Amino acid sequence: MLKLLNFSVSWFGEVAENFQQNFQEPATSEMDGIYLFNCHLLFIIISIVLLIWWLLYVICDNFLDNSNNLVFNFTHASSIEIIWTTIPALILLSLASPSFSLLYSLDEITNPEITLKIFGHQWYWSYEISDYKTCTNENKSLKFSCYLLTNDFLKDCNNLGFFRLLETNKRIFLPSNTHIRLLVTAIDVLHSWTIPSFGIKIDACPGRLNQANLFIKRFGVFFGQCSEICGVNHGFMPIVAVVCSSSSYYNIIYELTL
Ligand SMILES: [Cu+2]
Numbered sequence: 001m002l003k004l005l006n007f008s009v010s011w012f013g014e015v016a017e018n019f020q021q022n023f024q025e026p027a028t029s030e031m032d033g034i035y036l037f038n039c040h041l042l043f044i045i046i047s048i049v050l051l052i053w054w055l056l057y058v059i060c061d062n063f064l065d066n067s068n069n070l071v072f073n074f075t076h077a078s079s080i081e082i083i084w085t086t087i088p089a090l091i092l093l094s095l096a097s098p099s100f101s102l103l104y105s106l107d108e109i110t111n112p113e114i115t116l117k118i119f120g121h122q123w124y125w126s127y128e129i130s131d132y133k134t135c136t137n138e139n140k141s142l143k144f145s146c147y148l149l150t151n152d153f154l155k156d157c158n159n160l161g162f163f164r165l166l167e168t169n170k171r172i173f174l175p176s177n178t179h180i181r182l183l184v185t186a187i188d189v190l191h192s193w194t195i196p197s198f199g200i201k202i203d204a205c206p207g208r209l210n211q212a213n214l215f216i217k218r219f220g221v222f223f224g225q226c227s228e229i230c231g232v233n234h235g236f237m238p239i240v241a242v243v244c245s246s247s248s249y250y251n252i253i254y255e256l257t258l
Contacts, residue, residue, distance in 0.1 A: 014197040014222040015163055024196045027216050027243070031199030033102045040098060044091060106199075109213050112181035116172070120184070120191030120204035120226065123233035124148070127172055129253065142253065146170050148236045166223045171240040175249035180214040189231060195224035195239060203228060216243050 014024055026032045117128040130141035146168035154162045174180060184193050186204035194201040197220075202212045224239040244252070 014220050015166060016196075026199065027197040027218055027220060027222065028199055029215065029217070030102075030106050031197060033105060034199045037098050037102055041095065044095070048091075106212075109181065109211065110179050110215075112179045112213065114175070114178065115181045115183060116174070118182060118184045118193050118202075118204065120186035120188075120193065120230070120237075121145075122188045122231050123226075123237045125168075125191075125193070125226075125237060125239060144170050146172070146238075146240070148238055163223065165236065166225070166238045166240070168238055168240045171221075171242045173249055173252050174214075174216060174241050174243050175246035176216050176219055176243050178215070178246050178249075180216075182212045182214055184210045184212070190228045191226050191230050191237070192228035193224070193239065194227040195222050195241060197222050198224075198241075201227055219243050219245070 014027065016024065023031070023035055023038070026035050114129065115131050117130070119126045119128070124145055124147045126143065126145040128141055128143045148165065149162065149167040149169055151164060154164065154167065182193070182200070182202060184202045184204045185208060186206045188206060190206070191204040192201055193204055198214060198216065200212060200214060202210050204210070220243055222241045222243065224241075226234055226237045226239075228234075230237075
């Protein structure tokens with residue numbers, strides 16, 4: 001039964017797992033970039049740690065042996081100083097180049113097809129979709145609020161297929177392979193709209209509008225949480241996004257706005 005449950009968890013939900021060591025599976029190019037950069041950093045860090053441990057061992061080993069005259073009288077060498085100054089500088093350069101390109105790619109805004117407005121409240125998220133003129137000509141916008149589904153509610157459903165503290169009463173629908181613009185702000189205090197699989201974390205600040213680009217590459221149900229400590233119920237304002245094909249998305253939005 002447990003295996004069955006784990007299978008359903010990994011199949012249906014993009015959520016953190018017990019004792020997880022790695023990132024959640026990327027669903028956007030930005031998150032792919034973050035993941036690759038993380039692997040790049042990890043390789044360099046492990047290499048440096050191994051090299052330093054080896055050097056320490058060699059130094060300790062040689063200096064313990066007083067009969068080794070070369071090491072015992074070795075006090076100064078310009079060539080080694082040049083090497084241990086230039087190699088770290090080159091390593092830092094190799095980190096700076098992918099880091100900057102990734103940073104700028106996260107800020108890139110390509111001509112978006114739809115805009116999702118996100119409002120942080122104490123303690124829930126509300127959303128507005130207002131530019132879907134391709135499916136309806138009416139001047140209406142779709143507004144809804146997403147509240148946490150409590151444990152009591154989940155118990156009534158026997159907890160089947162639900163994640164504790166991650167489910168909301170309404171889910172955000174988003175189309176895949178579409179450029180989406182996120183406009184984020186807060187009504188009361190600072191919040192942060194975060195979905196790990198999208199590689200996105202935008203601060204929601206009262207009186208300020210933040211913008212981000214989102215291009216989701218695959219279908220799925222993606223879970224996130226507020227990532228700014230915003231008050232007593234900070235841990236109870238989750239985010240659930242259902243990503244479907246763009247044609248299904250327009251059909252759903254059309255039905256909802258009729
Ligand atoms: Cu918050």
